[in-house]
Amino acid sequence: MDLFLMSPPGRGWALRGRNNFRSREAPQVDARQARREWLELARGIEARGGTVVALPSPSELLTGMPYAAECGQVIPREGAPPLFLLPRMMSAHRQAEREYWAPLARSMGLEVVDPGVGIWEAHGDVATFDGATLLFWGGRTTLDGLEAAARYFPGEVVRVQVREPAFHGNMAVLPLPAVDRMLVCPEVIAPDSYARLRERFGEHRLLVVTEDEIRRYATNGLPVGKDLLAPSVVPEAVRARLEALGMRVVSLTMRELCEKGGGSSRCLVSRAEVDAGAVRIPEQYRLAAVAKDIEADA
Structure with a gap:
């Protein structure tokens, strides 16, 4: 099962923390439009074989919940139930979110x-490529937070240090396993970490993008097979490079969630490959149930 944990914006969704380079100066959002943007992405995921589990926000104060990459990390295990590794968030207004994701995880x-220990912002600082798990720190996640989380990941772990504007690893690196390539932005990766990526994966597999391009979300699209569900602001030159490799870039209008809120399609999900028999999904959290509430606003 290609599992995607998500959380739709509430009817009163607004920008509170303004902790990234987009949201700091953004005008206020249109919550109704943001909900429609979220639903288009969720349906696009399921149309491509993914399974969405959607947790509606229990409080209008928890405005960070739609950016579910920080909700936690599902880690499959052989012969045992999958783990759900809780986040330890930097921003005070997001720290209560895990109190609602933990019961959902247990119900599954x-x-x-x-x-x-430390600050660890979960799936936003996790990626997988070529059998290895990449764990990131230096944006918001701290090194002690990374190390506390790392002991739960089986197999090979590659540690990567990033810097702003890549406040999470998912802005610095985008694995594209369907075409055996990885987009990377060396400008926001520590030199020793970038050298480690070149040595482990081979320089020919690393496609370099610039800091300007990641500010336009070049590395924040969501790959589902050979389709990349990406915000419409991704630079045309990046689209052309990806399509030349055999990827299909599917453009999504994300004016509220991305251009104002600062989080792209990849930021809106916590993703994991799990044995379908190892999890159960309560019906009220399936996309079909949650979509009815959003469609009622249309």
Whole structure:
């Protein structure tokens, strides 16, 4: 099962923390339009074989919940229920979110674990490529937070240090396993970490993008097979390079969630490959149930 944990914006969704380069100066959002943008992405995921689990926000104060990359990380295990590794968020207005994701995870049959140390912003600082797990720190996640989380990941772990404007690793690196390539922005990756990526994966597999291009979300599209669900602001030159490799870039209008809120399609999901028999999905959290509430606003 290609599993995507998501959370739709509420009817009163607004910008609160303004902790990234887009949201700091953005005008206020249109919550109704943001909900429609979210639903288009969620349906696009399911149309391509993914399974969305949608947790509506229990409070209008939890305005960060739609950016579910920070909700936690599902980690499959052989012969045991998958783990759900809770985040330890930097921003105070987001720290209560995990109190709602943890019960959902338990209702799905997952074993909930708290790393217990430092700041760790979960799936936003996790990527997988060529059998390895990449864990990122230096934006918001701290090194001690990374190390506390790392012990729960089986197999090979590659540690990568990033810097602003890549406040998460998912802005610095985008694996594209369907075409055996990875978009990388060396300008926001520490030199020793970038050298580690070249050595482990081979320079010919790393496609370099610039800091200006990641500010336009070049690395924040969501790959589902050979389709990249990407915001319409992704530069045309990046689109052309990806399409030359055999990817199909599917353009999504994300004026509220991305251009104002500062989070792209990849930021709106926490994704994991799990054995379908290892999880159960309560009907009220399936996309069909949550979509009815959003469509009622149309």
